[in-house]
Amino acid sequence: MTETGEKKGLPDVFIEPINMSELDRGFRKEIQSMPNGEELSACFACSTCTSACPVANIWEIKPHQLIRMIILGMREKVLSSKEIWLCLTCFECQERCPQGVRVTDIFFDCKNLAAEENMIPDSIVALGKELLEKGQLYIVTADWEREDLDLEPDVPGLSTDAVKRVLGGTRTGRLVKGGK
Amino acid sequence: MGDTVIVVGAGLAGIQVSHQLADLGLRVHLVEKEATVGGLSAHLGKVFPTDDCALCLDACEELFSGHHRRCQYRSLLGTQKKLSLHTLTEVRSIKHEGDKFSVSLKTTPRYVLLDRCVVCLECINVCDVEVPDELNLGRVLRRAVYRPIPQGVPLAPIIDMNSCTKCSKCVDVCKVDAIDLEQKCKTRTIKADAVVLATGVEESSPSVLPGYAYGHCEDVLTQRELGRLLDSAGPSNGKALTASGRQVGSVTMILCAGSRDLNAVEYCSRACCTYSLKHAIMLREQGVDVTICYMDLRVPTHSQSFLERARESDVTFVRGKPDHVVVREGSPVTIVEDTESQKRLEIESDLVVLASPLVPHAAEREVFNSFLDKYGFAARHNALKGIYACGTSTGANDIPGSVAEANSVALEVYMALKGGA
Ligand SMILES: Cc1cc2nc3c(=O)[nH]c(=O)nc-3n(C[C@H](O)[C@H](O)[C@H](O)COP(=O)(O)OP(=O)(O)OC[C@H]3O[C@@H](n4cnc5c(N)ncnc54)[C@H](O)[C@@H]3O)c2cc1C
Ligand code: SF4
Ligand code: SF4
Ligand code: SF4
Ligand code: SF4
Numbered sequence: 175m176t177e178t179g180e181k182k183g184l185p186d187v188f189i190e191p192i193n194m195s196e197l198d199r200g201f202r203k204e205i206q207s208m209p210n211g212e213e214l215s216a217c218f219a220c221s222t223c224t225s226a227c228p229v230a231n232i233w234e235i236k237p238h239q240l241i242r243m244i245i246l247g248m249r250e251k252v253l254s255s256k257e258i259w260l261c262l263t264c265f266e267c268q269e270r271c272p273q274g275v276r277v278t279d280i281f282f283d284c285k286n287l288a289a290e291e292n293m294i295p296d297s298i299v300a301l302g303k304e305l306l307e308k309g310q311l312y313i314v315t316a317d318w319e320r321e322d323l324d325l326e327p328d329v330p331g332l333s334t335d336a337v338k339r340v341l342g343g344t345r346t347g348r349l350v351k352g353g354k
Numbered sequence: 355m356g357d358t359v360i361v362v363g364a365g366l367a368g369i370q371v372s373h374q375l376a377d378l379g380l381r382v383h384l385v386e387k388e389a390t391v392g393g394l395s396a397h398l399g400k401v402f403p404t405d406d407c408a409l410c411l412d413a414c415e416e417l418f419s420g421h422h423r424r425c426q427y428r429s430l431l432g433t434q435k436k437l438s439l440h441t442l443t444e445v446r447s448i449k450h451e452g453d454k455f456s457v458s459l460k461t462t463p464r465y466v467l468l469d470r471c472v473v474c475l476e477c478i479n480v481c482d483v484e485v486p487d488e489l490n491l492g493r494v495l496r497r498a499v500y501r502p503i504p505q506g507v508p509l510a511p512i513i514d515m516n517s518c519t520k521c522s523k524c525v526d527v528c529k530v531d532a533i534d535l536e537q538k539c540k541t542r543t544i545k546a547d548a549v550v551l552a553t554g555v556e557e558s559s560p561s562v563l564p565g566y567a568y569g570h571c572e573d574v575l576t577q578r579e580l581g582r583l584l585d586s587a588g589p590s591n592g593k594a595l596t597a598s599g600r601q602v603g604s605v606t607m608i609l610c611a612g613s614r615d616l617n618a619v620e621y622c623s624r625a626c627c628t629y630s631l632k633h634a635i636m637l638r639e640q641g642v643d644v645t646i647c648y649m650d651l652r653v654p655t656h657s658q659s660f661l662e663r664a665r666e667s668d669v670t671f672v673r674g675k676p677d678h679v680v681v682r683e684g685s686p687v688t689i690v691e692d693t694e695s696q697k698r699l700e701i702e703s704d705l706v707v708l709a710s711p712l713v714p715h716a717a718e719r720e721v722f723n724s725f726l727d728k729y730g731f732a733a734r735h736n737a738l739k740g741i742y743a744c745g746t747s748t749g750a751n752d753i754p755g756s757v758a759e760a761n762s763v764a765l766e767v768y769m770a771l772k773g774g775a
Pocket of ligand 5: 471609610612614621622623624626627628630650651652709
């Protein structure tokens with residue numbers, strides 16, 4: 175039984191009525207066949223994941239809603255959502271889910287599907303490019319960061335060539351170059 | 355077939371099944387590990403569905419023919435001819451011999467002799483050792499010789515040897531020589547034709563669940579602890595006070611705090627939704643604001659009125675499961691996503707109360723292992739003929755469910771032993 179007081183009226187933030195004909199019934203199975211997706215349908219919509227999440231407070235679509243949308247088959251909306259990319263991959267939600275739903279891993283699956291369909295936000299592609307070109311995302315500056323700690327200017331043994339080479343052959347490489 | 359039955363556990367289910375069997379003419383040994391009977395009922399005060407005192411449910415034959423109830427303190431448990439009550443007693447082993455069970459019992463000393471004590475309570479008055487009363491959250495003191503609750507059967511006091519200094523004042527004051535500070539453990543073996551487990555449940559300690567600040571903040575309690583505060587015989591005469599003694603203005607309840615959680619207790623504890631509502635209504639009667647965070651409310655039909663009354667008395671319901679409670683300036687703050695308004699709430703309140711899972715007692719003791727499922731609950735009929743279970747030892751439940759099962763098991767045991775089948 176769900177508690178419905180008179181107090182609240184209809185939720186005012188979330189989505190318009192769901193158009194059943196736009197639902198992709200295969201989406202749930204698709205996610206379930208991907209790594210760590212099997213437990214998806216065990217979700218009982220408790221929202222623990224969302225209250226555990228350190229950042230979802232400012233999201234329009236919250237983690238528990240994303241999971242529900244996947245189960246419903248709202249493929250387009252989920253794969254084009256910015257939230258799957260805003261996820262910090264901190265695994266709080268997954269750790270705390272009482273039903274063993276691997277929430278973070280499922281968001282990884284979603285990102286992979288989105289990537290296959292070229293639905294990656296530009297900011298993420300830019301990060302990929304940075305990684306591909308420099309072999310690292312966060313470049314430690316010699317002048318103050320290391321100096322202040324009395325460390326020699328260069329990170330000893332740092333080699334980014336292998337990373338660049340390997341990445342070039344992966345989907346990240348292809349995506350950055352505009353392919354699939 | 356013989357007619358001797360051992361019932362293990364003297365909670366409401368064990369008491370019920372024992373009375374029924376004794377009334378039907380069987381020989382019953384009721385074995386209870388604590389000093390007094392009642393189990394959880396001794397902690398509860400008012401209970402749903404009828405709002406009666408939990409102790410007022412003693413059920414011997416008189417109850418059914420005489421149209422009245424009686425309090426546990428006037429119960430016939432100690433006097434019924436066919437029924438022997440063994441308190442402070444545990445089962446050491448159960449051996450299957452032919453179609454009988456040889457059950458070995460061990461009784462630890464009460465230090466007060468039940469066959470002598472006349473319950474004048476002079477010994478309690480004279481004792482000057484005072485320790486925190488565990489039954490009342492340690493918020494009041496009790497003596498080393500004490501009675502857990504005044505209505506507890508047997509009515510005679512018990513001496514807590516961990517705090518007793520053996521000053522012998524009680525021995526001297528007792529006019530009937532009922533105190534023996536050197537009393538020893540006793541063992542005995544009983545041959546029984548059937549064994550009924552009625553070992554019940556207890557509220558698990560939420561400290562095994564991270565996140566809810568239990569143990570870090572004294573104002574995060576379990577429902578059982580809140581129940582003690584709200585009991586008019588409790589440490590603050592029924593008033594909800596914080597650990598520092600302030601009148602509580604607001605309470606947030608977290609349902610399913612550990613139940614229905616694959617990381618903790620998988621099953622639903624079944625009674626907690628309704629007793630949380632019961633407590634919420636009692637708090638509203640004191641003018642306390644109450645917020646209940648829930649996933650769904652599982653209230654049995656017989657107690658729907660509690661949900662209605664909670665709504666009518668303006669309890670706030672938030673549909674969402676909190677993930678954590680943080681402590682700010684000493685007070686607990688509950689973090690929850692309200693799935694109806696789509697807002698993350700940070701609810702400040704004087705108390706946070708957790709509906710902790712109800713977990714089986716039987717699992718604590720190896721002797722019952724072979725009768726238990728993976729959660730530690732027993733089947734109503736064990737695969738081994740002659741072993742039965744009833745009440746919450748078969749699964750978390752409320753009082754009506756536990757007592758009903760006790761009645762049905764009593765008839766089954768009777769049929770098996772006396773039915774001529
Ligand atoms: C906070 C709280 C509030 C509740 N409020 C209500 C309410 O309002 N209404 C309602 O219907 N229900 C309520 N319940 C549920 C109710 O308490 C139980 O349904 C009922 O008390 C179960 O009775 P029982 O006899 O099965 O078990 P218990 O009461 O647990 O009794 C079991 C007995 O067995 C003994 N025992 C255990 N192991 C051994 C052993 N190894 N050897 C010997 N003895 C042993 C125990 O000491 C205990 O005395 C509440 C529960 C809680 C925790
Ligand atoms: S915590 Fe798990 S069960 Fe709860 S809403 Fe999130 S995914 Fe679903
Ligand atoms: S893994 Fe992502 S969705 Fe999950 S709690 Fe962390 S940031 Fe939130
Ligand atoms: S003084 Fe003796 S008779 Fe009186 S309550 Fe104590 S033990 Fe019983
Ligand atoms: S009875 Fe209610 S609070 Fe208790 S575990 Fe079941 S759903 Fe949760």
